[in-house]
Amino acid sequence: MIVVMEPNALEEQIQKVVDRAKELGFQAIINKGEVQTVVALIGDETRLAGTDLLEEIEGVRRVERIQVPFRLASRTTQYADSVIEIAPGVKIGGAEDLVVMAGPCSVETEEGIIQTARAAKASGAKVLRGGAYKPRTAPRTFEGLGELGLKLLKQAKEETGLPIVTEIMDIRDVDKVCENADILQVGARNMQNFSMLNELGRVGKPVLLKRGMSATIDEWLLAAERIMHHGNSKVILCERGIRSFDAKYTRNVLDVSAIPVVQKLSHLPIIIDPSHGTGKTAFVRAMALAGVAAGANGLMIEIHPDPENALSDGPQSLKFDQFDVLMKEINQVYAVTKPLFCSKALAHK
Ligand code: PEP
Numbered sequence: 001m002i003v004v005m006e007p008n009a010l011e012e013q014i015q016k017v018v019d020r021a022k023e024l025g026f027q028a029i030i031n032k033g034e035v036q037t038v039v040a041l042i043g044d045e046t047r048l049a050g051t052d053l054l055e056e057i058e059g060v061r062r063v064e065r066i067q068v069p070f071r072l073a074s075r076t077t078q079y080a081d082s083v084i085e086i087a088p089g090v091k092i093g094g095a096e097d098l099v100v101m102a103g104p105c106s107v108e109t110e111e112g113i114i115q116t117a118r119a120a121k122a123s124g125a126k127v128l129r130g131g132a133y134k135p136r137t138a139p140r141t142f143e144g145l146g147e148l149g150l151k152l153l154k155q156a157k158e159e160t161g162l163p164i165v166t167e168i169m170d171i172r173d174v175d176k177v178c179e180n181a182d183i184l185q186v187g188a189r190n191m192q193n194f195s196m197l198n199e200l201g202r203v204g205k206p207v208l209l210k211r212g213m214s215a216t217i218d219e220w221l222l223a224a225e226r227i228m229h230h231g232n233s234k235v236i237l238c239e240r241g242i243r244s245f246d247a248k249y250t251r252n253v254l255d256v257s258a259i260p261v262v263q264k265l266s267h268l269p270i271i272i273d274p275s276h277g278t279g280k281t282a283f284v285r286a287m288a289l290a291g292v293a294a295g296a297n298g299l300m301i302e303i304h305p306d307p308e309n310a311l312s313d314g315p316q317s318l319k320f321d322q323f324d325v326l327m328k329e330i331n332q333v334y335a336v337t338k339p340l341f342c343s344k345a346l347a348h349k
Pocket residue numbers: 105131135186187188189210240276
């Protein structure tokens with residue numbers, strides 16, 4: 001950390017900074033310039049939540065942190081990309097092949113989810129998605145089938161062999177969700193549900209952590225850090241679009257630049273969700289391809305046998321034939337970009 005003093009700072013004010021730094025466990029080195037003094041603090045910054053303990057001292061102009069606030073998730077702690085095993089033979093991260101997760105927004109019927117799982121697999125998806133517990137803002141809308149939805153997902157897995165990713169909405173459901181799913185999804189709305197993140201640190205399964213709709217990249221990585229701090233290092237990040245001022249044409253603004261930014265800052269795998277990112281079927285294709293071209297480790301795409309009659313997110317869901325065509329295009333783009341991104345660490349150095 002660096003403490004920049006005001007040009008007219010008094011000796012005793014500089015000394016106060018040094019004393020406070022020592023109290024906080026830092027070594028302080030004073031650098032006197034012609035105009036201003038800068039105090040360099042050597043030590044582990046991640047123990048401090050903010051910089052206010054130093055900023056409040058009179059004579060201090062500003063305090064700058066040097067270390068990123070997350071440590072376990074940081075590439076400075078672990079340089080090599082994390083590779084996470086989702087299920088036997090399905091790995092995500094680093095130089096592992098792109099993992100496409102596809103399925104309906106919500107699990108609706110037995111026939112629907114089985115049919116969707118078969119179609120997803122036939123087109124090359126490696127993971128089946130489907131919500132059993134749905135976060136819905138408006139009451140009196142479909143909130144998912146709950147436990148029945150989990151059972152149907154399990155059935156679809158038995159039928160096709162595809163591992164399952166599904167959202168956990170309430171930490172009281174953790175055992176049930178763990179029993180039936182291979183990846184636990186934390187939705188955008190729960191990215192800052194800190195007690196849930198703490199608990200997910202104690203489970204042995206991978207967690208798919210969606211970016212909160214107004215979360216900065218640091219906040220998102222700190223949410224990942226929280227899960228890791230509590231014992232679970234299997235965190236997969238998912239960019240799903242952030243809120244912006246222009247919501248006329250797309251539901252969210254898909255932050256494709258989050259891919260190289262996160263890969264520079266962190267060793268964790270990152271996937272793109274072009275469905276929630278755009279909210280419109282017509283735009284899913286371009287954003288899915290953009291995600292692959294930018295070096296994402298995977299994609300999450302909503303598909304449905306009959307999007308017009310879907311109980312949630314029909315307007316952003318692809319029909320099976322559209323998904324099949326898209327998968328071919330994804331593979332074409334991936335064939336070109338894979339060699340460029342075989343090590344995310346090197347690609348974004
Ligand atoms: C979902 O994946 O269906 C979902 C609700 O996503 P998000 O949390 O990104 O809105």
